[in-house]
Amino acid sequence: MKKLYGIGTGPGAADLLTLRAVNVIKDAKVIFAPNNKGKNMALDTVEEYIGDKKVVLIDFPMGSVEAEDYINAANIIHEEIPEGEYGAFLTIGDSMIYSTFIYIMDLLNQRDIEIEVVPGIPSFVAAAAASKVPLTVKGDNFLLIDEFDNSLLDKADSFALLKTLGAKEDTLDELERNDFSYKYVKRVSLENEEILENKEEIIQDRDYISLILGRRKGEK
Ligand SMILES: C[S@@+](CC[C@H](N)C(=O)[O-])C[C@H]1O[C@@H](n2cnc3c(N)ncnc32)[C@H](O)[C@@H]1O
Structure with a gap:
């Protein structure tokens, strides 16, 4: 079975990451984050724990994001995580508060992938x-x-x-x-x-x- 973690990375400072977030990121096979012109604030926060891990920045259009954009993101995530391994989707603050991860989680819940959420400081x-x-x-x-x-x-x-x-x-x-x-x-x-x-x-x-x-x- 594959697994995806939603990781709240907190407000930005690396020392406001939780120990659990750091441990999960260290062992993840692939890291996902929304693509913000080639960058992502949550990715900057966890930079020192990424090393040479595979990072997949997922494109979302500027302005209104449509259902198909989330479906596309869910498909990419499902494909990129190897069987028996896990990936981590990064969000700023907490993943359960106004985050892209919520929509992706809902879509992946219907598929053969386990989901776990690690809280972050909102x-x-x-x-x-x-x-x-x-x-x-x-x-x-x-x-x-x-x-x-x-x-x-x-x-x-x-x-x-x-x-x-x-x-x-x-x-x-x-x-x-x-x-x-x-x-x-x-x-x-x-x-x-x-x-x-x-x-x-x-x-x-x-x-x-x-x-x-x-x-x-x-x-x-
Ligand atoms: C899409 S919401 C994500 C909220 C996030 N999941 C949370 O738990 O705080 C983006 C908004 O979060 C707020 N935000 C995130 N990080 C912040 C920071 N370091 N300082 C101030 N506001 C921040 C801003 O209002 C920003 O427009």
């Missing part, structure tokens, strides 16, 4: 630590989103918004109107990590590797 957990913004205190709820929706704020005490490239100015306006404090955390744990609180600076920044943490200031 970006927003690392960002909370870096910015010292508590995600929750007793009695709080927490909202995780990758697209801002004002109507969801009504019931939220605290939130993390990933993929900030959308309408940032409108988002920040709404947060202020709803009495939320916020911090923009960029490239957490990496060399050029930045934590911004100034509205104009946040709006100007165009880095995909960024998120916004917010907390309600007063009562709901």
